[in-house]
Amino acid sequence: MNLYSNLTDQELIRLYISGNNPAFTTLVHRHKSRIFTTIVLLVRDRNLAEDIFQEVFIKIVNALQSGHYVDNSRFLAWAVRIAHNACISHFRKAHTWPQVVVSYNDELGDSMELSEHSQEQRMIKAEITEEINVMLDRLPDQQREALILRYYADLSYKEIAHTVGISINTALGRVRYALMNLRKQAGVESLVSA
Structure with a gap:
């Protein structure tokens, strides 16, 4: 068991800033899956996401070491904002937005693949993942x-x-309309496949 696993993000950050590198390793392992998944879903390309993910953690390290992180008990939100901005910067430089959806399995999905699932279960999971990716791509x-x-x-x-x-209301509205659109798509898809 990791010595630092019971510490809060803020405690890990303070330890890292004071020179304790294993504390930062624990922080990275705690949040890497959620940050990486967010990047993959935004850029829709796993290789590009890996590059951006590395860039994001370099920016995080630099910000922490230079004292630019404000201890607000929301390290993950701060890190995701850096990831989001890195994705936006990439597409501004390229003058394009991604058109291809690349399926992604996070660590949980990878570990599920290693367990003893039947071929049918793996095929069903792959089909569901592909359907979700297609529906997200239509939004x-x-x-x-x-x-x-x-x-x-x-x-x-x-x-x-x-x-x-x-604004917060705009954020709320966008999520609400996205969910409504996904429900409509799911309804249409179930009628088409019936």
Whole structure:
């Protein structure tokens, strides 16, 4: 068991700033899956997401070491905001937004794949993942982004508003309309496949 696993994010950050590198390793392991999944869902390319993920953690390290992190008990929201901004910067430089959805399995999904699932169960899981990716891809970009930040990055509406630069009501509306659009799509899909 990790010596630091029971510490809060803020305690780990204070230890890291004082020179304790294993504390930062614990912090990274605690949040890497959620941050990486958010990046993958925003950029829709696993290789690009890996590059951006590394860039994000370099920015996090630099910000922590230079004292730019404000201890507000929401390290994850702060880190996701950095990840979101890195994704936006990438697409601004490239003058394009992604068109292809690349399926992604996080650590939980990877460990499930290693367990003794039948071939049928693996095929069903792959089909569901593909259907969700297609449905997400059909959403307007702003709704898709808000939905990813809310349910994959686990940000509050206030944090979404701050990250994207919109009002809380706009963030709430985007997530609400995204969910409504997903429900409509799911209803249409079930009628088509029947």
